[in-house]
Amino acid sequence: MSKLRKSSIEDKQRDAERSRNTILVAAKQEFALAGFDGARIDRIAERAALNKRLIYYYFTDKEALFQAVLEEAYADIRQAEQALELASMQPPQAIAKLVEFTWHYYLANPEFLSILNSANLHKGRHLEEEGRVKRLNSPLMQLLREVLHKGQQQGAFRADADPIQLYITIAGMAYFYLANNYTLSAVFGADLSTTHAQDERLVHMCDVVLGYLKV
Amino acid sequence: MSKLRKSSIEDKQRDAERSRNTILVAAKQEFALAGFDGARIDRIAERAALNKRLIYYYFTDKEALFQAVLEEAYADIRQAEQALELASMQPPQAIAKLVEFTWHYYLANPEFLSILNSANLHKGRHLEEEGRVKRLNSPLMQLLREVLHKGQQQGAFRADADPIQLYITIAGMAYFYLANNYTLSAVFGADLSTTHAQDERLVHMCDVVLGYLKV
Amino acid sequence: MSKLRKSSIEDKQRDAERSRNTILVAAKQEFALAGFDGARIDRIAERAALNKRLIYYYFTDKEALFQAVLEEAYADIRQAEQALELASMQPPQAIAKLVEFTWHYYLANPEFLSILNSANLHKGRHLEEEGRVKRLNSPLMQLLREVLHKGQQQGAFRADADPIQLYITIAGMAYFYLANNYTLSAVFGADLSTTHAQDERLVHMCDVVLGYLKV
Amino acid sequence: MSKLRKSSIEDKQRDAERSRNTILVAAKQEFALAGFDGARIDRIAERAALNKRLIYYYFTDKEALFQAVLEEAYADIRQAEQALELASMQPPQAIAKLVEFTWHYYLANPEFLSILNSANLHKGRHLEEEGRVKRLNSPLMQLLREVLHKGQQQGAFRADADPIQLYITIAGMAYFYLANNYTLSAVFGADLSTTHAQDERLVHMCDVVLGYLKV
DNA sequence: GATGAATGAGACTTCATTCAT
């Protein structure tokens, strides 16, 4: 074993970047699962298999840790949105693709919804976030804007459709179904969390958006 | 037992009822504002201007109090839904009315959303609720079902529209806009909480639903 | 055993005033012994044989508890000063009595010095105290002023003696000897804490003040 | 070993000495400002602009660091006292000079008082100091002894004046005024920290000591 | 000599809850 290798392996315990990240991942899980107030620093430390003190070493306090998690969550989804390739598609297909992306992202990253929610529950308390959030303009939002415009140019989409409203509508349709899955399943007496039910929901969402847009 | 005595007992009972209710109202506010974990029994007692011990006297513990608040919230919205008069309307107008009702109810009762959310955050923890929730079938849901059916009969609405999906879609469109108002305003760099913005949202929601439904 | 008696005895555990006071006494000891930063809430609770939580129930936090202790310390010494009876004495005797009082009070209440010291270490941090402290005018100071004046009238005391300066001088002579007893004993290679040494100190202090005052 | 190498080692040693000293200075400030228990190792490192680990490298632990600061404080004042030139003066003038020196030293080195105080608060805890402190006999004390003796010989000073008592008295008069400046200013409703007030204090102190000594 | 990363013990404080009247 070469010196380099050895030191890099032993580094495991002394890698600041890695430790910071391990904490961030653990915190994301905990905050998503329990909300800000329900989250426990102890549990985060446990999840991260790191000393509790380190959390404060890297993140000052619970609030700041939450901020960091929130920002990372935004950054993550923005990054995923970057990968969307819609240029060659026809507007209707592109819209379907956007809806599908949103749906699958939420499905695969349920923490995102939970954390977004927590953040909004405490509104005023996370004021600093604002600045950073605004700067991170959503690529998906931009794509939606372009696709909409293109469709309207072609006369395929209604002229009065607003990208912001539509963005919120798509997110809301997906979010509400997933976030309140538990209550909704109870109310409607049907398990909405099966793969089949989820597929149906996606179809419905596409239908709604495209039905609304078509002239 | 003299009349006087009896009436003083009735007074007490009325007081008891009133106290219970005062607590419930205070708890609803607190839970809505801070979520389940962020809510403080002390603060509820303060809001209610009643002794903390009374809360335990009437509601056993925090969890049960939350249950009671949740049930009341459901009962409230169900009751409001009862008042909906759609019988004489044409299906499209009826749908618009339903969307409008949902929107205005959420606007006027923001606690409802917040509490629903809290409940879903803790999923497994509020298992007992299930029973009661199911029993309280939503009148609005029933109306939606009927209106949809009628519209489909008349050939005015697409045949594949499902009331459950649509219900969730309407709720989601309204919910997401309102619950994440803070973050969305930041991201889009526009204040979404003005009356004007709210009116626009309602128009959009009606457009979406009716655009989707029309054949 | 009468009901009254019984309840008043059992009251022991439910007497707010007494609990508050027990805490205050315990806190005084702890703060005196360890200073503000060295003091431990746990130890105060232990000393008071009361639940730690009660300390916060009655005093909000450590800082406020210290404030309360400080104010009580001032109140105590002021009260002790009230008992001084100098009216009938000749000025020189009265002065001696004042010096003696100061000396014995410090000797009997060593916490007073320690707490005064802690307060001054943190200067800016206990700003609120100012108001209350000023209001509590020192009776001893007033007596000193009068005795000085009387002695000056009689031509027994030098005319330029200022009561404030003298007050500080008396306090300082007593304080420094007692507060730094440990270091001074080490430096001078003599135990300054024996009764004999203490008596000698008192004589010296009287000599200094009267020697200074006599014309 | 080449000259170059050697000199680089000397550089290191000089650096080491400098680092040690930087830490000591920073620690003195911190201990003076916050007391032993209030002092923070982190803050000392910050003040010194040096790594925290170095503090432990040079001083073992907080306690030992405090010891070092304390000893340096003693050494400093002893050194300053060395410079006193009283041989040619008449005893009364010499006494005035001694009082003045004490006053100005305390004024210029307020940390000294604060640290002395901290040390005495913890009495038993700094036992080791004793040895070293005793060895460092105070030059000022020695001068005071001599001046007193000379004055007594000349019949200018009272015969029963004891140098130890007088030393403590002088220190106490100065100390109490300065250390409790904050509280005293509040109690007497006058700012005792102005230059004018300080000058008055010095005059008073000289008056007291000389008034006491003169036969 | 110097430093960033890591830690265990323990500090202050908070919270839901119960006691006793």
Add this chain to the structure above:
DNA sequence: CATGAATGAAGTCTCATTCAT
């Protein structure tokens, strides 16, 4: 019915100190 007093468990955060390079 109503309430002030009391509590144990636990939560966030701090601190002196050590590890590993």
